[in-house]
Amino acid sequence: xxxxxxxxxxxxxxxxxxxxxxxxxxxxxxxxxxxxxxxxxxxxxxxxxxxxxxxxxxxxxxxxxxxxxxxxxxxxxxxxxxxxxxxxxxxxxxxxxxxxxxxxxxxxxxxxxxxxxxxxxxxxxxxxxxxxxxxxxxxxxxxxxxxxxxxxxxxxxxxxxxxxxxxxxxxxxxxxxxxxxxxxxxxxxxxxxxxxxxxxxxxxxxxxxxxxxxxxxxxxxxxxxxxxxxxxxxxxxxxxxxxxxxxxxxxxxxxxxxxxxxxxxxxxxxxxxxxxxxxxxxxxxxxxxxxxxxxxxxxxxxxxxxxxxxxxxxxxxxxxxxxxxxxxxxxxxxxxxxxxxxxxxxxxxxxxxxxxxxxxxxxxxxxxxxxxxxxxxxxxxxxxxxxxxxxxxxxxxxxxxxxxxxxxxxxxxxxxxxxxxxxxxxxxxxxxxxxxxxxxxxxxxxxxxxxxxxxxxxxxxxxxxxxxxxxxxxxxxxxxxxxxxxxxxxxxxxxxxxxxxxxxxxxxxxxxxxxxxxxxxxxxxxxxxxxxxxxxxxxxxxxxxxxxxxxxxxxxxxxxxxxxxxxxxxxxxxxxxxxxxxxxxxxxxxxxxxxxxxxxxxxxxxxxxxxxxxxxxxxxxxxxxxxxxxxxx
Amino acid sequence: xxxxxxxxxxxxxxxxxxxxxxxxxxxxxxxxxxxxxxxxxxxxxxxxxxxxxxxxxxxxxxxxxxxxxxxxxxxxxxxxxxxxxxxxxxxxxxxxxxxxxxxxxxxxxxxxxxxxxxxxxxxxxxxxxxxxxxxxxxxxxxxxxxxxxxxxxxxxxxxxxxxxxxxxxxxxxxxxxxxxxxxxxxxxxxxxxxxxxxxxxxxxxxxxxxxxxxxxxxxxxxxxxxxxxxxxxxxxxxxxxxxxxxxxxxxxxxxxxxxxxxxxxxxxxxxxxxxxxxxxxxxxxxxxxxxxxxxxxxxxxxxxxxx
Numbered sequence: 001x002x003x004x005x006x007x008x009x010x011x012x013x014x015x016x017x018x019x020x021x022x023x024x025x026x027x028x029x030x031x032x033x034x035x036x037x038x039x040x041x042x043x044x045x046x047x048x049x050x051x052x053x054x055x056x057x058x059x060x061x062x063x064x065x066x067x068x069x070x071x072x073x074x075x076x077x078x079x080x081x082x083x084x085x086x087x088x089x090x091x092x093x094x095x096x097x098x099x100x101x102x103x104x105x106x107x108x109x110x111x112x113x114x115x116x117x118x119x120x121x122x123x124x125x126x127x128x129x130x131x132x133x134x135x136x137x138x139x140x141x142x143x144x145x146x147x148x149x150x151x152x153x154x155x156x157x158x159x160x161x162x163x164x165x166x167x168x169x170x171x172x173x174x175x176x177x178x179x180x181x182x183x184x185x186x187x188x189x190x191x192x193x194x195x196x197x198x199x200x201x202x203x204x205x206x207x208x209x210x211x212x213x214x215x216x217x218x219x220x221x222x223x224x225x226x227x228x229x230x231x232x233x234x235x236x237x238x239x240x241x242x243x244x245x246x247x248x249x250x251x252x253x254x255x256x257x258x259x260x261x262x263x264x265x266x267x268x269x270x271x272x273x274x275x276x277x278x279x280x281x282x283x284x285x286x287x288x289x290x291x292x293x294x295x296x297x298x299x300x301x302x303x304x305x306x307x308x309x310x311x312x313x314x315x316x317x318x319x320x321x322x323x324x325x326x327x328x329x330x331x332x333x334x335x336x337x338x339x340x341x342x343x344x345x346x347x348x349x350x351x352x353x354x355x356x357x358x359x360x361x362x363x364x365x366x367x368x369x370x371x372x373x374x375x376x377x378x379x380x381x382x383x384x385x386x387x388x389x390x391x392x393x394x395x396x397x398x399x400x401x402x403x404x405x406x407x408x409x410x411x412x413x414x415x416x417x418x419x420x421x422x423x424x425x426x427x428x429x430x431x432x433x434x435x436x437x438x439x440x441x442x443x444x445x446x447x448x449x450x451x452x453x454x455x456x457x458x459x460x461x462x463x464x465x466x467x468x469x470x471x472x473x474x475x476x477x478x479x480x481x482x483x484x485x486x487x488x489x490x491x492x493x494x495x496x497x498x499x500x501x502x503x504x505x506x507x508x509x510x511x512x513x514x515x516x517x518x519x520x521x522x523x524x525x526x527x528x529x530x531x532x533x534x535x536x537x538x539x540x541x542x543x544x545x546x547x548x549x550x551x552x553x554x555x556x557x558x559x560x561x562x563x564x565x566x567x568x569x570x571x572x573x574x575x576x577x578x579x580x581x582x583x584x585x586x587x588x589x590x591x592x593x594x595x596x597x598x599x600x601x602x603x604x605x606x607x608x609x610x611x612x613x614x615x616x617x618x619x620x621x622x623x624x625x626x627x628x629x630x631x632x633x
Numbered sequence: 634x635x636x637x638x639x640x641x642x643x644x645x646x647x648x649x650x651x652x653x654x655x656x657x658x659x660x661x662x663x664x665x666x667x668x669x670x671x672x673x674x675x676x677x678x679x680x681x682x683x684x685x686x687x688x689x690x691x692x693x694x695x696x697x698x699x700x701x702x703x704x705x706x707x708x709x710x711x712x713x714x715x716x717x718x719x720x721x722x723x724x725x726x727x728x729x730x731x732x733x734x735x736x737x738x739x740x741x742x743x744x745x746x747x748x749x750x751x752x753x754x755x756x757x758x759x760x761x762x763x764x765x766x767x768x769x770x771x772x773x774x775x776x777x778x779x780x781x782x783x784x785x786x787x788x789x790x791x792x793x794x795x796x797x798x799x800x801x802x803x804x805x806x807x808x809x810x811x812x813x814x815x816x817x818x819x820x821x822x823x824x825x826x827x828x829x830x831x832x833x834x835x836x837x838x839x840x841x842x843x844x845x846x847x848x849x850x851x852x853x854x855x856x857x858x859x860x861x862x863x864x865x866x867x868x869x870x871x872x873x874x875x876x877x878x879x880x881x882x883x884x885x886x887x888x889x890x891x892x893x894x895x896x897x898x899x900x901x902x903x904x905x906x907x908x909x910x911x912x913x914x915x916x917x918x919x920x921x922x923x924x925x926x927x928x929x930x931x932x933x934x935x936x937x938x939x940x
Binding site: 583584585586610613614 | 847851894897899900933935936937
């Protein structure tokens, strides 16, 4: 059998652990530190497993101190975690390079744990849960192995022993799980997220922004990362998520200028709809709403402001996952009384565009808008080779005739304004991706979208001039696969349950348990005992019954031969006789000192052997006889 | 009934062979399993008496060959002699044509003679001058060898030891048993007067019935576990052959029969394996000294699952 020395095992553990930690932190690590770590890691690996050489502790310690100093120089209030993580990673690789003793291995494990916890400050991702579970088992096993190592560094394991050690050590964290769950629910939570300020860095997201600029980039990368989940019923159409409204165009980009209250009143018609939004940290202040929003609830810890163009903003940046509910009306238009002159603002435009705009002039404003819309449908959608230059809009309209939603919306809004129709550009997200199992819409960065609202006859009417995607490659990106959907769902539950479990929920739970207990202990349980609790009681009852039934089935499913033997062995065990594995039944019985028990036992065994060593099944009657034999002594 | 029979025979013979109950029982089991017996022992411990006793009590013919280095195969098998009156060769059968044959100190015979004998034991027939003669039924050989004498002997090779179903040693009798011997003297003479317990037909019938003893699936597995444990053991050069496996089964069957069972149980194997396995397996040279312990260790480490 293959023998593995404990020294090697401990070494392997240190490397596996370090490599995994590096894997976790890789995406967050600064490039320079990442390179330093990989190099030192490889050197250490070579040293430990191929050719041993000594690196002076003095050099290592000095390097360690220097990198720590470097870290303190980089740190400021806005940037604490990144340098710390970088430095710990490098210190880890330095440690690997050292001549490792017990305490060094312990330090390595500690640094791994630090890296893991540091990771949570940079990103709250479900992957963390996976790593956490892995490390709970791995570090536990590692530390136990280390304690063996400290006792005797020359110890040798074979595969079977190692396996049994692995299994036995795995039991410890498994046993701790119920306790951990208990702690998760009961550890007091603060009402205010304490470490949130640490999470603000490194999050320049593409996709949605509070400014629409044309011609700044010629190619747009598709970003698959999640923005929000909207829990609601599935609708037949695409779902629009309203974020920001742009009203000012300077020829190249759109921005928001108007922010005074000139609206008299707003009225909605159509089907009302309730939904809950789980918003990922956006590092912005906009609260997204299902178009067209009627009202939203206040997410805990934030104050919300609603502007007349139906945009919701918070008082501070959204740096963690938040949840709020809303009420919206699914409609293409809504009435609003206002002075629309501000929505006719235009920069200096070339005559070409003005001439083009003239062409669309029809009898009614509605017809004109329809005409513009139809004209833009002849253009094609693209994310590549976007028009750039000084007048990207002109290039789009007359040369390339290709662009993304920003060009279409801008073009339509400008053409509308040239025709005297007040209009604005709305920025947000648009999706059809619905998770059937979870019952929610998924919005990703790549779903970022802009569309147009035109003010005609006292109503804001929605126009989305962007034609459907005809690009196969882009379309491919939109196709979800089953595994992705499943993970997406898992992540959703992770978010809704773990991330949203806060102090208020904790109080809620305590109250629930309290009220549940009082009703249960109350002597009269009748009318005010509501259905929920009844269901719970049923559930407990069912679980109890199925447990009993399961056990009974387990006993009765066994053949009579086995049952009889088990009873016999159990009985003799009571008298203090246990059959050895290598003993035959008669041999076992002969060992019995008490002659009376021996006599009875022998009688049973002789009867019993008649069946099992003749390959005969024991019938129910015969079984009963055997049992009565057993009971006689 | 059968149980009482073997007990009866054993008890009866014990009167003449003090303290040899175990040897008598093992000899009977070998006999009824249609095997042959090798007794390895010092001279003067009652091997011959045992053979005579068994022969007499079973009512069978008895022959004896004292092996020496000049013993020829024809001395055992028989020889053709020219008959002047009939003007033809006539076969004079040798001692092998008895139901029970005692070959004393078989390791003194030359390999040539040994193999002629062993061949006859295996085939249950002999060929002389081109004619094949069937040996009588039942046929049972008890061979003895003296382990202490090495000079001028031809020890049986392992491949031929395999032909003996069991290899036993009688050992010194207990103090009480020997006391009886001192007081009563040798009872060899009285042995010749014993009336047989069984007829030849009875014996053949019993041997047939033993064949019918049931071997369950579990027992077959248990036996194979043991066999494979010897084959895979690190102490052994080579493990049990299939003939060895069959030896385990047939002796277990006989033992079960005499215990009054028509099926075998693990204890049957456990009782007899130490007379069946050691002379059939080859030990690595460094373990030659602990044959019994190793075999015991191998067998006793096989778990028994009654289910």
